[in-house]
Amino acid sequence: SNAFDQGGKVIVTCAITGAIHTPSMTPYLPITPDEIAKEAIDATNAGASILHLHARNPETGQPDQSPEGFSQFLPRIKHSTDAVINITTGGSPYMSVEERVRPAATYQPELASLNMGSMNFGLYPLLSKYKSFKHDWEREHLEGSRDLVFRNSFKDIEYVLETCYGNGTRFEFECYDTSHLYNLAHFADRGLVKAPFFVQSVFGLLGGIGPHPDDVMHMKRTADRLFGDDYRWSVLGAGSNQFRIATQAADMGGNVRVGLEDSIWIGKGELAISNAAQVLKMRSIVEGLGFSVATPNEAREILSLKG
Numbered sequence: 001s002n003a004f005d006q007g008g009k010v011i012v013t014c015a016i017t018g019a020i021h022t023p024s025m026t027p028y029l030p031i032t033p034d035e036i037a038k039e040a041i042d043a044t045n046a047g048a049s050i051l052h053l054h055a056r057n058p059e060t061g062q063p064d065q066s067p068e069g070f071s072q073f074l075p076r077i078k079h080s081t082d083a084v085i086n087i088t089t090g091g092s093p094y095m096s097v098e099e100r101v102r103p104a105a106t107y108q109p110e111l112a113s114l115n116m117g118s119m120n121f122g123l124y125p126l127l128s129k130y131k132s133f134k135h136d137w138e139r140e141h142l143e144g145s146r147d148l149v150f151r152n153s154f155k156d157i158e159y160v161l162e163t164c165y166g167n168g169t170r171f172e173f174e175c176y177d178t179s180h181l182y183n184l185a186h187f188a189d190r191g192l193v194k195a196p197f198f199v200q201s202v203f204g205l206l207g208g209i210g211p212h213p214d215d216v217m218h219m220k221r222t223a224d225r226l227f228g229d230d231y232r233w234s235v236l237g238a239g240s241n242q243f244r245i246a247t248q249a250a251d252m253g254g255n256v257r258v259g260l261e262d263s264i265w266i267g268k269g270e271l272a273i274s275n276a277a278q279v280l281k282m283r284s285i286v287e288g289l290g291f292s293v294a295t296p297n298e299a300r301e302i303l304s305l306k307g
């Protein structure tokens, strides 16, 4: 189903910092717990109802998937907002699934991301855009992706499901291609995932499906055929495709994801100064289409979350 069936409500997810972009790419990437907490609270006040969260090393900005790393900002966010907390199990594509699932297993959030297939994860083309980096790990992070496989085997996916389902945690199913939709259908056939499925279709990440409007239509048509009314569709566009992809989907009643995890831009060649700036731009597009942004409780209703 989509906004047309959701009372004209569009769920805006904001992915605050992620594990793809690095500190030398933009001065606005939240790194420290204070920055992550403030950005998350501001994004919620701007209209986001779901916060997709990663942690980072406050000194170097390196992805940090330790429960301790998350403990530095989670309580403040929970205290200051009623946003739906969505903890990553993707972490950084260089991490093992055991390491990646620990924060979600520890904090038992309403939502956790679940990547629905293994894939090449091409970040190295970004190298040509930056002459120098503050930290050595940044260049290694990008260069290493030439030979990187983001591993999400059927066994890995089962492991995350088994680890989290008992906690009432539901999933943001990250689907980077139609094969990932079929993998989700496979787990649905096995009764290992419960409807409604929150499908986060990812466009324009090198190694996954492209950012062309036909790609968006193809993923939506495939999801409609495989899941009918049993899914809630959402999209994210990587990099400079973010707003074009989100607008196309919102026009079709789709839910959307923005945030500095997915793109550091607010417009052509213009850096976003905050996550809230992207949420506000997305909100004006959603309202311009005659829809309205869902509140956290409306999102809980639409996604059947444990609350």
Ligand SMILES: C[C@H](N)CC(=O)CC(=O)O
Binding pocket: 015, 018, 020, 088, 089, 090, 091, 113, 114, 115, 174, 202, 205, 261, 262
């Ligand atoms: C393209 C996004 N970085 C996908 C993502 O958010 C993965 C996760 O955290 O599990």
Ligand SMILES: [Zn+2]
Binding pocket: 015, 018, 019, 052, 054, 088, 090, 091, 113, 261
């Ligand atoms: Zn993520």
